[in-house]
Amino acid sequence: MSDDFVLDTDDLTRRMEGAMANLRTEFASLRTGRASGSMLEPIMVDAYGSMTPINQVGTVNVPEPRMVTINVWDKGLVGKVEKAIRESGLGINPQLNGTIIMLPIPELNEERRRELGKVAAQYAEHARVSIRNVRRDGMDQIKKAKADGMSEDDQKLWEGEVQDLTNTYVKKVDEALENKQEEIMQV
Structure with a gap:
């Protein structure tokens, strides 16, 4: 041996x-004042009876340096996604526009x-x-x-x-x- x-x-x-x-x-989940789709990765949404990553209930985009958008595929989940973002502790206030949730990233x-x-x-x-x-x-x-x-x-x-x-x-x-x-x- x-x-x-x-x-x-x-x-x-x-x-x-x-x-x-x-x-x-x-x-990546830490917000640095610049928009990044990865800052939403740790957020889980209560969708269809189980906790689901946010990127599996909608398309996450970064259209400009201080804005992240989420195009939620299922209209019924928009409220749950918004709630998950508010409760995540990111300090971001989501704005609804139909099935699109806009997340303006404030200056730190x-x-x-x-x-x-x-x-x-x-x-x-x-x-x-x-x-x-x-x-x-x-x-x-x-x-x-x-x-x-x-x-x-x-x-x-x-x-x-x-x-x-x-x-x-x-x-x-x-x-x-x-x-x-x-x-x-x-x-």
């Missing part, structure tokens, strides 16, 4: 990449920018925790292999590899956070 242990670093990398993908999705004030910066930092911290949990899983696998007879040199080698992978992804999270905070603070 001792010589044939191979840590599945591809699995660890895939899981850390998943944490990064989740962070990108959360960052300084206080709101700081709040969004803090939210972005929280999202980044969650991603770091997820990455560290993956690291812990990898380290546990190594400890188990050590107990099964792995040499100390091999243990150090694998632990170093897991730590390098962790450091790489934590650095990516920090860079993404820095970029998002710059974007938020941009007037």
